[in-house]
Amino acid sequence: MSSPRTSSLNALGLISGNGANPEIRDLQVDSREVGPGCLFAAIPGTRVHGAHYVERALEDGAVAVLTDSEGASIAGDAIRAAGAALVVSDTPREALARTAALWFGGQPAVMAAVTGTNGKTSVSTFVRQIWIEMGHAAVNLGTTGVEGAWTAPLAHTTPEPITLHRALRAAMDNGITHAAMEASSHGLDQRRLDGVTLRAAGFTNFTQDHLDYHETFDAYFDAKAGLFARVLSEDGTAVINIDDPKGVDMAAIARARGCEVLTVGRDGGDLHLTAQRFDATGQDLRFEWQGKAVQKRLDLIGGFQADNVLLAAGLVIACGGQPQEVFDTLPHLTTVRGRMQLAATRGNGAAVFVDYAHTPDAVATALSAMRPHVMGRLVAIVGAGGDRDRAKRPLMGAAAMAHADTVIVTDDNPRSEDPASIRAAVLEGAPGAIEIGDRAEAILRGIDLLEPGDALLIAGKGHETGQIVGSDVLPFDDAEQASMAVAALDGRLA
Numbered sequence: 001m002s003s004p005r006t007s008s009l010n011a012l013g014l015i016s017g018n019g020a021n022p023e024i025r026d027l028q029v030d031s032r033e034v035g036p037g038c039l040f041a042a043i044p045g046t047r048v049h050g051a052h053y054v055e056r057a058l059e060d061g062a063v064a065v066l067t068d069s070e071g072a073s074i075a076g077d078a079i080r081a082a083g084a085a086l087v088v089s090d091t092p093r094e095a096l097a098r099t100a101a102l103w104f105g106g107q108p109a110v111m112a113a114v115t116g117t118n119g120k121t122s123v124s125t126f127v128r129q130i131w132i133e134m135g136h137a138a139v140n141l142g143t144t145g146v147e148g149a150w151t152a153p154l155a156h157t158t159p160e161p162i163t164l165h166r167a168l169r170a171a172m173d174n175g176i177t178h179a180a181m182e183a184s185s186h187g188l189d190q191r192r193l194d195g196v197t198l199r200a201a202g203f204t205n206f207t208q209d210h211l212d213y214h215e216t217f218d219a220y221f222d223a224k225a226g227l228f229a230r231v232l233s234e235d236g237t238a239v240i241n242i243d244d245p246k247g248v249d250m251a252a253i254a255r256a257r258g259c260e261v262l263t264v265g266r267d268g269g270d271l272h273l274t275a276q277r278f279d280a281t282g283q284d285l286r287f288e289w290q291g292k293a294v295q296k297r298l299d300l301i302g303g304f305q306a307d308n309v310l311l312a313a314g315l316v317i318a319c320g321g322q323p324q325e326v327f328d329t330l331p332h333l334t335t336v337r338g339r340m341q342l343a344a345t346r347g348n349g350a351a352v353f354v355d356y357a358h359t360p361d362a363v364a365t366a367l368s369a370m371r372p373h374v375m376g377r378l379v380a381i382v383g384a385g386g387d388r389d390r391a392k393r394p395l396m397g398a399a400a401m402a403h404a405d406t407v408i409v410t411d412d413n414p415r416s417e418d419p420a421s422i423r424a425a426v427l428e429g430a431p432g433a434i435e436i437g438d439r440a441e442a443i444l445r446g447i448d449l450l451e452p453g454d455a456l457l458i459a460g461k462g463h464e465t466g467q468i469v470g471s472d473v474l475p476f477d478d479a480e481q482a483s484m485a486v487a488a489l490d491g492r493l494a
């Protein structure tokens with residue numbers, strides 16, 4: 001991966017209060033990673049101010065520190081005593097994002113980002129699939145890592161700017177011309193993608209999640225709105241699901257800045273879904289593009305995937321794709337890993353799906369989306385993550401009870417919390433549900449319940465390959481467990 005080996009502080013757009021302009025050899029946001037010639041970004045965190053680690057960074061060779069006024073008052077003396085440069089910014093996270101963009105000096109030429117409570121991974125994956133079908137070298141970047149014509153693992157949905165721009169530069173160096181990325185609310189709030197140049201930005205929907213971090217719905221909305229109010233430039237296009245009332249607000253925010261807006265929806269819009277017909281393997285869609293009817297096959301389970309696919313098509317069009325060519329790719333789209341993924345089928349024909357629903361709205365959406373594809377009973381396995389929004393737990397239980405015939409409550413990444421108390425919170429909203437803490441056993445029991453025509457949705461972990469208990473990550477893959485359970489049960493019955 002190529003990036004500049006050195007740059008001066010000023011060439012990175014940063015000015016030191018003492019006029020120093022040292023040669024910069026690396027950027028770091030964590031003092032533990034700092035080495036000689038490094039610019040250390042000492043930013044205020046949720047637990048501690050990074051400025052408390054400046055002395056350690058200076059000892060390890062930092063030659064410049066980017067921070068805010070609070071950081072300057074904590075560490076200014078040490079920085080001056082070491083003769084290092086001190087750059088003070090009111091918005092140090094944004095300054096870091098712009099510095100990282102300049103440092104790595106390149107990204108795929110055509111980029112789109114998508115935000116919303118649910119559907120970001122799905123939409124960005126469909127955008128990538130459409131681009132690839134159209135012959136472009138494309139990737140999507142987010143919860144499932146960098147996927148497509150070039151791949152790399154990522155630890156976060158929207159990585160912090162240094163990791164993000166390193167990945168974008170590496171993608172570009174590997175010939176990638178098109179990239180679709182997820183903009184998480186944490187990422188937007190922390191300005192992680194403020195250095196990315198976007199042709200288009202998309203909005204899926206807005207419901208409850210992450211209130212542990214944002215605290216109020218207003219703060220959560222404002223974080224997401226940052227994509228249209230700040231990150232998308234004025235010559236970019238906002239592609240908005242206007243069925244969600246918050247989409248109408250997002251469109252107004254984008255329009256007020258002079259951005260073009262392309263609307264998508266069932267109630268109307270430039271790209272307007274007018275009819276859907278479901279069968280066992282997918283659905284037929286009828287939609288209108290600027291008033292002209294189009295009909296296409298979609299080999300995807302779940303009515304909501306049509307909303308995601310049309311939003312993706314809108315983003316590709318907003319990035320310059322020719323609409324008819326874009327629509328012709330839709331029958332070739334394939335399941336997004338861990339999203340309404342058919343994981344196994346029992347000998348009696350009953351189907352087992354794995355899905356990443358981990359919010360109340362997603363649980364309701366995923367289960368109700370399965371109904372038209374299922375003739376018999378619908379069984380759901382749900383759980384909620386530890387160290388995450390506690391308020392969503394009973395609501396997830398209630399959503400499962402409202403939309404499935406049988407509900408099993410199990411564990412999903414308890415992290416540092418007591419798994420039994422997380423289950424108890426989910427069960428508050430799901431009285432009468434079956435409680436089975438061990439996820440493998442829950443899957444086995446769920447599959448054992450299936451009769452001909454029934455279906456099971458295993459919600460919450462999707463593509464994940466581990467169960468996080470304490471600080472350990474124990475190997476666990478819902479799809480693999482489902483296949484093993486089907487083999488064990490049908491083998492026994494045969």
Ligand SMILES: CC(=O)N[C@H]1[C@@H](OP(=O)(O)OP(=O)(O)OC[C@H]2O[C@@H](n3ccc(=O)[nH]c3=O)[C@H](O)[C@@H]2O)O[C@H](CO)[C@@H](O)[C@@H]1O[C@H](C)C(=O)N[C@@H](C)C(=O)N[C@H](CCC(=O)O)C(=O)O
Nearest residue numbers: 029030031045046047048050053156157158160184186187
């Ligand atoms: C809650 C949250 O988002 N935290 C992010 C935040 O860390 P923080 O504010 O808690 O950091 P802190 O511990 O207070 O430390 C403050 C600063 O001191 C620095 N430090 C700390 C210790 C040390 O020894 N030396 C040092 O320099 C830290 O690097 C940090 O810059 O800033 C850090 C640096 O940018 C991020 O790495 C970190 O993400 C953590 C790892 C995280 O897990 N975030 C999750 C919740 C997240 O972002 N998830 C979203 C959404 C997922 C979804 O949509 O479902 C995602 O985009 O992945």
Ligand SMILES: Nc1ncnc2c1ncn2[C@@H]1O[C@H](COP(=O)(O)OP(=O)(O)OP(=O)(O)O)[C@@H](O)[C@H]1O
Nearest residue numbers: 117118119120121122143304355356357362365366
């Ligand atoms: N348009 C949608 N409306 C409602 N629910 C959806 C929609 N798209 C996906 N979902 C549900 O949300 C789950 C997660 O989807 P996806 O991974 O695409 O969302 P995400 O926004 O990327 O999530 P994360 O915040 O974890 O990154 C899916 O498995 C499905 O259950």
Ligand SMILES: N[C@H](CCC[C@H](N)C(=O)O)C(=O)O
Nearest residue numbers: 358384385388412413460461
């Ligand atoms: N990436 C999201 C979703 C995780 C889904 C679920 N498996 C959980 O652990 O809560 C998060 O970290 O909140």
Ligand SMILES: [Mg+2]
Nearest residue numbers: 120121143157
């Ligand atoms: Mg995602």
